[in-house]
Amino acid sequence: MAANKDNFCVIMGGGIGSRFWPVSRKTLPKQFLDFFGTGRSLLQQTFDRFKKIIPVENILIVTNAMYADLVREQLPELLPEQILLEPTRRNTAPCIAWASYHIRAKHPNANVVVAPSDHLILKEEEFLTAIEKGLEFVAQSEKLLTLGIKPNRPETGYGYIQIDEPVGDNFYKVKTFTEKPELELAKVFVESGEFYWNSGLFMWNVNTIIKAGEELLPELSAKLAPGKDVYGTPEEQRFIDENFPACPNVSIDFGIMEKADNVYVSLGDFGWSDLGTWSSLYDLSPKDKNDNVVLKCQTLLYNCHNNIVTLPDGKLAVIDGLEGYLVAESDNVLLICKKDEEHSIRKYVNDAQIKLGEDYI
Structure with a gap:
């Protein structure tokens, strides 16, 4: 697979993983652990997966400042400017907004895949093909794309996406998002065939997500957007250290995906698991x-x-x-x-x- 220089990957790796306590600790959370004895942590496996289709220099890790040394130790291939250090935890919307402004400063028309650092993918080739197709899809129009996973059981630990009409080969308009449902409702969702698990993986052009953020989360953009002249300069981290703690604590799902009218989903079955519990x-x-x-x-x-x-x-x-x-x-x-x-x-x-x-x- 040839890496496209316009494509970027943002790996979110700043969580504590408290549901895996006591193995996952504040000082060594689950994304830095090797659960299966493979010799690679979940973060390293995520990086290994995406570098097959994304140039290594276009892969960013967003993490908490306290994990800076862990990221450098586990991913020595990365340059300092590829590791974005949050001064405090503020959920996924501020994390993604910062990464988006950072990328746009150097690459004004980048297409971006955003991924958690703790997912497991068993069918990697199918997964990477879907990511490449998704990045092509968002490069051609102002669409926010998420990856939907075909459910194989009525799971109450995942969010669900209801699909609307198809808009191309395996792409659908999103009708509704539903947070983690009760078991009876999850059974109805699975039987209907209209609902897919929300993987928490996103793709978009950098300008599309910034525009959506400025429209739907203006209070967040007000904190981070005025720094457009500092992104990509030595002043960037100081600007973030000052402004990031005042950002609202809001997820990308609640803040943007559930409210925007240009949200689409690509469907797949990749042997995917959110290794959350x-x-x-x-x-x-x-x-x-x-x-x-x-x-x-x-x-x-x-x-x-x-x-x-x-x-x-x-x-x-x-x-x-x-x-x-x-x-x-x-x-x-x-x-x-x-x-x-x-x-x-x-x-x-x-x-x-x-x-x-x-x-x-």
């Missing part, structure tokens, strides 16, 4: 004859079914009579909870932080 990791991992998943550690399991176990290297877990549990140890925290109640993990993190301080977060 222990359940998603369990679903993707090989299982023993009793449906237990053991990640990178030694275990002796007796009368155990449907569990996920992960411990530091060199440790042994001996477990008897456990069913449907998550057992995860990392550093100074051991977590044991019902696998199906992982939504409580954020509560555990908050309680640990309030009662015991930052040492366990």
